[in-house]
Amino acid sequence: MAIWVPDLGDRRGPKYLQIVEAMVDDMASGRLTVGTKLPPHRELAHQLGLSANTTSRAYAEGVKRALLRGEVGRGTFVRATAPGLNEGTVGDLRRPSAGPIDLSRNLPPPGVAERHIRSVLEGISRGHEMPSLLDFQVEADISRHVGAALRWLGFCGVTAGPDEVLITNGAQHGLFCILTALFRQGDLLLMETLSYSPVRAMAERLGLRTAAITTDSEGLCPDDLARHCERAAPKALYLIPTLHVPTTNTLSADRRKALLEVVRRHNLLAIEDDVFGLLKPDRPSPLAALDPTRVIYVTSVSKCLAPGLRVGFLRAPAAMVPSLRQAVNLSAWMTPPITAEVASRLISEGTAEPIIRSHRAIAASRQRLARSALQAHRVVADPHGLHLWLPLPKGWTGENFRLAAEKNGVLLSEARAFAVDPALATVEAVRLCLSHEPDQGRVQRGLEVVRQLLDAPPMVMRLSV
């Protein structure tokens, strides 16, 4: 087996601490798992071209922070649990390392951007921008933040001018602003049969009507969309064309074109939620790139940099921007300029791309883990996604499976939780999210529980339900 060699890349500070930082990153990403034996410190020193004194100091620091344990005569190992990851000493991730294994939350792996964000915050605290970052930015966002937003949209394949972009407190806030700014009570919002459930909840709260559009194995069906448009007069279609929640599907380029045809024919607005798009390098062009006049594009840095920054970007036709800006102001005044500044610096200084690549690599490795754990079963997944979709074998309903998993210490979501119209949600399936848990060992144990349940549907099940 290959020995562990940390990637010191462009890390700064004393070398021994760089090694410890790399260790923490690799533990968070799952590259270093519980019980892994580290190479002897002399061997590591040789690999890194450093002195043995430096690597031995790094290991001593790892032991001091309870990341590692040394065993006399056997070597140095990653600790059974990595308390440093959970106790606030290094990378306070606030994701429990004990208790139920949480495969229900669709968050990116923790801690990947942490050291970059620390360094950006240090730069901010030393710089001259602080007074303006502590002030209101209501009429317009700070121009360098807008510049970074345009660059991020460019990563996504969407071109925009400064008068077409808004900064929001994440994609969720962007969606909320769209619904409050552009809809009136009673307006009809079309959605995929299964979809990101907060949007349905928001629509309900705002007195909007929703209807579900049928999906097939390729995703949302243009014909059914056309039928709905002919029967009613919907205001807009909300959809997640890339790495769909919960089914992981990505609409093909042809399907996107066919959908836009219907959208144009029926004078519809499309709201494209692309929070996951950047994770998938081989994605087709966003709808907003194909028809910027008909599509509002919503994204954020949550899945690719850090969800706690609460920074999102919205691209809309310029004529809609004043109403959308008013909705941003009414709901939150503005995105906190300090977190917008952090995101902007990560984007503008070229740090965002390597962080995105790390997130992609972790997603891919968790997907491989799941494939191998569940190989005997039908799994619907994308190698770049943070989640997977598991149609259940006969004998299971989504609800029973969720309850059985819960009883065996694993949290996951059943199909019905995503249903726009529960009467139409007939599929028995569950969604598993693979990257919220920091410890790959816990994900593996969670997948093992899932596999056992799949192997033994209720009649013959060995685990207690």
Ligand SMILES: Cc1ncc(COP(=O)(O)O)c(C=O)c1O
């Ligand atoms: C499909 C989808 N859209 C939007 C969001 C909200 O993202 P943000 O954290 O940027 O508000 C999520 C979060 O899980 C999501 O899954």
